Amino acid sequence: MKSSGSAGASVVTTPYVKADLVAHAPQGIAPGQPLQLGLLITHQPDWHTYWKNPGDSGLPTQLDWQLPAGLDAGEIAWPAPRKFPLGTLANYGYDGQVLLPVAVTVPPGWRADPLATEATFQLHASWLVCRQECIPEEGRFALQVPIQGTTALHAAAFQAAAEAHPRALQPGAGSSARVQDGALLLRVAGLPAAWQGRELGVFPETPGVVQTAASPAQQWQDGGVWTASVPLSPQRSEGPEPLPLVLTEGGAGVQLALPVEGGWPPAAALTTVSPALAAALAANAQVAQAAQAAVGTPVLAAPLTTWLAALVGALLGGLLLNLMPCVFPVLAIKVAGFARHGQDVRAQRLGGLAYAAGVVLSFLLLGALMLALRAAGEAVGWGFQLQSPAVVAGLAALFTLIGLNLAGVFEFGSLLPSSLASLQARHPVADSFLTGVLAVAVASPCTAPFMGASLGLTATLPAAQALAIFAALGVGLALPYVLAAWLPAVARALPRPGAWMDTLRRLLAFPMFATVVWLTWVLGQQAGIDGAAALLILLVLLALAVWTLTLRGRTRAVLAPLSIAAGACAVWVWGQKLVEVQPLPVAATAAPAAVQAAGTWQPWAPELPAQILASGRPVFVDYTAAWCVTCQYNKQTTLADEAVLQDFAAKGVALLRADWTRRDPAITAALGELGRSGVPVYVLHAPGRAPVVFSEILGRRELRQAIAQL
Template sequence: MFKRLLQPWLLSLLCLAALLTAPGAGAQLLPRSGQGTPSAVVSTPYVRAELVALAPQGVGPGQPLWLGLQITHQPEWHTYWKNPGDSGLPIVLEWALPAGLDAGDIAWPVPKRFPIGSLMNYGYEGTVLLPVPVTVASGFSPGPLARELPIRLRASWLVCRKECIPEEGEFALSLPVQGSTALHAAAFEAAWAAAPKAHSADGLEARVDNGSTLALTVPGLPAAWRGQTLELFAETAGVIETAATPTQGWKDGVWTATLPLSAQRSAAPEPLPVVLALQGQGLRAELPVQGGWPPMAAAATISPALEEALRANAAQAAMAQTAASSASLWVALAGALLGGLILNLMPCVFPVLAIKLVGFAQHAHAPRARRLGGLAYTAGVVVSFLALGALLLALRAAGEAVGWGFQLQSPAVVAALAVLFTVIGLNLAGVFEFGHVLPSSVASLQARHPVADSFLTGVLAVAVASPCTAPFMGASLGLAATLPAVQALAVFGALGLGLALPYLLASWVPAVANALPRPGAWMDVLRRAMAFPMFATVVWLVWVLGQQSGIDGAGALLALLVAVAMLVWALTLAGRTRWLIGSLALLALLGVLAGGLGAQIVRPAEATAPTPAVAAEGTLPAATWTPWTPGRPEALLAAGQPVFIDFTAAWCVTCQYNKKTTLADERVMATFREANVALLRADWTRRDPAITAALAALGRNGVPVYVFQRPGQAPVVLSEVLGVDEVRAAVTAR
């Protein structure tokens, strides 16, 4: 009877094919230079950059026109000024403008100082706009039919925290020729206010003393500045020691300062351009160098002994890095093995374990078949996890924005799994036997290849269970994405071994088999009872697809399942009735797939509720869930409001459990309200490259992930199995 149970592996193979092909067909690329159609906004895990314009009176000769790149940084990240300081690279803008438009230099706002150990860098954090004036030629004419001008920009920047990431973006903007373009007028006004004003007072002077010290004299500074300690930024890199504290003072309203020249000075500007700043307000002065510059330092040579010492240090650092990497790998392997073991307790795996339970009972007293089945099932699980891990790594290396559990982000895969579990459930319930509905040559495959059936059971287990690994594997999977390919695949293999280990051990331990009664009528009762976990899984899959494709998509899937069930039942009939009802059922099935219902299954769900508007001060109502969008957390933090982000998905069982328990708890909601916390929900049910990038920035590849962040502080990542006390402690901690 049960020997024919696993014949639906023909459907399983089709399902696996869909699983392996769906991500490549539907995934989108992260914003990268040269890929896709340029837009006005480029978002990365570290910054959001936007091309903006200001044309109060349209585009024409003599009319003011400004372009700019506005960069919003993630907390603790920064980019660099025109002189980045001791390290870093300046932001570079390359314009492609219509004939008759000429872009000038960036009106750089006053930078901030970023000390890093004994070094000092200059740059920007938070939100900064780099405005660029554009000159319109006197003979400019866009043409009688032109209503918009194409503006193109290629920008590159280095964004740093403790580590540095070089990034670039291609931007496009259609600028109206007529009318006012003033959406970002306030941002431009703030940028102009932050740009240093020209200071041209008489008596400016720079003088080199003793060949190693630069003495500055600057009269005519604002009266409000007198007696204050000023910041100095040299516009030319490599002139002064940027990390040195200048000796400065005031005498009769004249500011004087002494600074050490760089020991490896690489520039000798004449005059010397500097920016003096006080509390974000700046003046730019060009100081004549009295007596000229001394000769610049010759390039230093490295002695053989020093070169050998540097090589030894580099080798030591490489050994230390290898040791740290090895330790991290062993931790990840242990975590993966434990996560796989715990995965057997997750609802995702129950349907497949039901199949294995019935199969184990069938072969409990046949030691050879039982052991071969255990080995084959383990091989199927491990090989499938390795295949999914390799596919994930390959797609990410190719630029695809995918994360762990990506197969259930495809409505087609969800629908295929629902069909498969419906057919298996009908078979377990005794509605049909595969030997009665399939040709004898196909129905006999199971008898000849029972090992293959066990192997394919492992494949199916991975297909439906892998999205449930995130609660126990978030950190390990995040680490795996950064490891070399062989080590990363070892982590995925350990995860598969953990999942298969209980059944593998049970199949090789005689005491487990001896504890079961002899085959009898109880096995048929067990088999029919196991149909209900299958149907419960179908209910869950229909709900998941409803979240992806809307109520119409869920209804279309139910119609498809009814047609499949009718076809299966018709094939159990005899004679002409079988062919008559079977033909009608087949036509109904084809009608669902070929008609509008099939398209409804895979189409995106329409938005059912508008996104709550951000208030004038840039904040959101406390303890009210709002959809996450790129840049929204940064905007709320900049406005001074704490943020809690729930990275979730409909197919994530742990996500739904946490949502209905901890995140719905009145004590938690009261804590959110008291702390004025904005609640953002990032729904990853369908593939979303922006959410994938945000997860990667947190070192995660799957959901659930919960993040709490205060303005000016680093984000706190909470545990995946969320607790009430944990959330309240994170929000109330100072």
């Protein structure tokens, strides 16, 4: 869970803590002068964060600094912790307000920029805050500190942190630690005289050594020697030598290291597990860790029934994909192909099989690429290729060429050598295969019903089972064309070739141009109005170059090279911007209390659903992308329906939109948690209830029924 503060702020506030980046520079920033930074954490009542040894659970706070050149940050000077009992377990940490200070070294000879009056310190901090439940949080901070002058606003907090930090103590003669009868026997001389006769807090700095929740049996001997017996943890690993400890009394603490007499005995094996079983468990753990490191999620073969259900879902999803708007341009190409072959049944059948081969192989290659990227640690999902502006621009150029060809602006025979120009006529099977490849290129942004769950399962399956699901998806997409090609009744129903085919061909150019409009809009969502304008310029120059190549004689010899050179120059200048363009800025996310009224969509952020739910409000999340045609259809129909919006408002539902148009690992992770691999995904969260995930084709009735049950 990330913080609600924006990057560059010195304060981050969440529902559970307030975190401040603070500084203490009494004489400014200069060599030899003290300079301290710190994270000041103020906890809500009953919430706590953790010490460097968190105890039986939890995680210590981590600070990652970005400092001005030449400066160096030390380690956290951890204040003495306190114990938080949790039944038979216990944790070590802090509640209330705590400052985690860090000393910054300014080396001799360091000089600031002569024009600078302030130095900027940046911090990325992460912490785990717990009560009965635990919430991982993080924040990015920035603080400007005057280079000359005093920065002592938080001097009292740094002074209190210094006093709370355990002071180093050299234990007196005879001090030691010894392991005996399952316990750690401690003997310490030289402790403060004011502590004598009092019970001390014992905090090993190394996790997993002792039973954290146990209360040590301790006593004071003559001469001010303190002894204690602390039960060892049954799951302990080899202990440290010497043993670092923090002992506390009241608000004070000391830090010491005790020699371990006789060393640490080997950790006892679990007596309830046989050696053979222990070896098998260890081997299994290594395999699981290797798989986890490779793909980020456990890879296990699915039960046969689950896998078969996923195959059926993928097959049905592929069939329904033919009804999605993104496939309509390919439908146009296939209709033209059927009309061209006319009554030639053999050509129809071969073309159908070749088209199916192109579809299935393309789905397999796309699936293999997606699995390989995941194995390499990339957060990708279905439709990931259209998250790249370069791919979107390339597809727009391809469909522009196809549209110009169908409209009769040019013939491939006039642009290509005769051996290549006659390829389509001489090898219609190859032409059908490439049409299948094109079908997958334009169908991949869409997610049909049944596809979401099947594709989401591929993230957890071995490669063979996952690729079988992609193959089933391809079979479903190609199946109607294969059946149409092999059924004689379809061929008999087609009219004989004639002049009408030329009119049909020109008519089919317009779905191609409509696809170019959509792709330009998608790129505009990714790269802004300048990116969309750049693409339109490239497409105009592409059309100009194609047209000049259809000319003859000296006119072609003059205009064609000029138009091609202009197009190449535009590709060089603008193409770099399309490839390297940064995502558009996302509006800052408001804190739950400031989330606008139901009916107003807000940008999604990883922490927002949980924060809003904690305030008692239900949340509806729309996982969408500009390149997802199904998403845009649902957005303009069901999600724009007045009755649906009124239902949302009546129940006080917060509306969040997670835009996956550009790659966003946080959204990819959220989709993975829902068992999905692509968009659209629609989820309704309600306090105390399991999330409701809706179908990819979002229906008004099912959505309104779910809202009514809140």
